[in-house]
Amino acid sequence: xxxxxxxxxxxxxxDDAGRWSHDPSxxxxxxxxxxxxxxxxxxxxxxxxxxxxxxLIDMQKDFCLPEGTLxxx
Numbered sequence: 001x002x003x004x005x006x007x008x009x010x011x012x013x014x015d016d017a018g019r020w021s022h023d024p025s026x027x028x029x030x031x032x033x034x035x036x037x038x039x040x041x042x043x044x045x046x047x048x049x050x051x052x053x054x055x056l057i058d059m060q061k062d063f064c065l066p067e068g069t070l071x072x073x
Contacts, residue, residue: 009036020067 011032016022036042062068 006040006042009033018065020061020065 062070065071
C-alpha cells in the first residue's frame with residue numbers, strides 16, 4: 001500500500017457539500033478526474049490489492065441538508 005498523500009484536487013470545495021444549489025456537471029468532473037489520475041499516476045481501482053468498500057444509503061439533499069423537506073437534525 002502506498003504511503004503517498006495526494007493534494008486535494010483544484011476543483012474540490014468543501015463548502016459544496018452544504019450548498020443546496022450545488023449541481024456539478026458530471027462530464028466536466030469526469031474530465032477533471034481523468035486528468036488528475038494521469039497527472040498523479042493513479043492506477044485503476046481494479047488493480048488494487050487492498051479493497052475498501054463504502055456503502056452510502058439514500059444520500060439525497062432532502063435528507064442531508066437542513067433546507068431539505070425530509071431533514072432530521
